[in-house]
Amino acid sequence: MGNASRKAGGDDPTRFTDGEIKILCEECGGRCCFCIPYTHDLVDINGFLRSGDVTMLAETREERKRLQQELAFIAANWIQIPVVEAKRTATYDVPGWSTEDGNAHYYNCTQWDAATKKCLAYGTRPPNCRGFPFFDKGDPSDSSDYLGCLLVKEAKRRQRALIRSRRRALDKRINDAREGAASPCGSDA
Numbered sequence: 001m002g003n004a005s006r007k008a009g010g011d012d013p014t015r016f017t018d019g020e021i022k023i024l025c026e027e028c029g030g031r032c033c034f035c036i037p038y039t040h041d042l043v044d045i046n047g048f049l050r051s052g053d054v055t056m057l058a059e060t061r062e063e064r065k066r067l068q069q070e071l072a073f074i075a076a077n078w079i080q081i082p083v084v085e086a087k088r089t090a091t092y093d094v095p096g097w098s099t100e101d102g103n104a105h106y107y108n109c110t111q112w113d114a115a116t117k118k119c120l121a122y123g124t125r126p127p128n129c130r131g132f133p134f135f136d137k138g139d140p141s142d143s144s145d146y147l148g149c150l151l152v153k154e155a156k157r158r159q160r161a162l163i164r165s166r167r168r169a170l171d172k173r174i175n176d177a178r179e180g181a182a183s184p185c186g187s188d189a
């Protein structure tokens with residue numbers, strides 16, 4: 001399962017407590033951990049790892065290091081599955097990532113325990129698993145909910161509530177200012 005533990009609070013709708021993550025991920029059933037779409041197939045992943053060169057995928061040294069860890073974990077722990085199997089098992093189907101248009105490659109993860117619905121490599125899971133689904137952006141607007149991720153749905157619900165509450169506070173300030181202007185204090189009249 002995806003998201004790293006976070007502390008709740010503040011105005012960031014993507015921040016969840018460990019308890020909230022546990023409830024939502026259990027309710028979801030861990031759909032980000034089986035039939036996982038990924039941009040590269042295993043032939044390319046192994047090629048990048050063998051060459052030790054991921055410069056065409058990442059610009060900075062930090063990004064390259066992170067990506068190499070990610071690719072190494074995938075090569076060791078993910079099993080690529082045929083599109084037809086993905087089509088049968090996927091709980092999602094989204095434009096751009098659909099099993100029809102071939103833009104993604106699909107994997108099972110050997111660290112996913114389907115019986116307990118837990119990640120067996122939670123402490124050592126790769127950056128793409130740790131960051132999912134918000135990748136520390138602090139804004140769920142860009143987070144694709146193609147998986148039907150309940151964290152994304154909840155964060156977007158919180159974001160809408162936050163916007164409504166800010167709008168109400170702004171309306172109140174405007175009304176207060178208008179009423180203040182209508183009956184000024186300390187008038188000479």
Ligand code: SF4
Nearest residue numbers: 025028030032149150
């Ligand atoms: S898809 Fe979202 S809610 Fe479901 S297990 Fe993954 S992170 Fe949790």
Ligand code: SF4
Nearest residue numbers: 001033109112119129
């Ligand atoms: S490593 Fe863990 S979090 Fe990542 S896909 Fe596998 S089971 Fe899920």
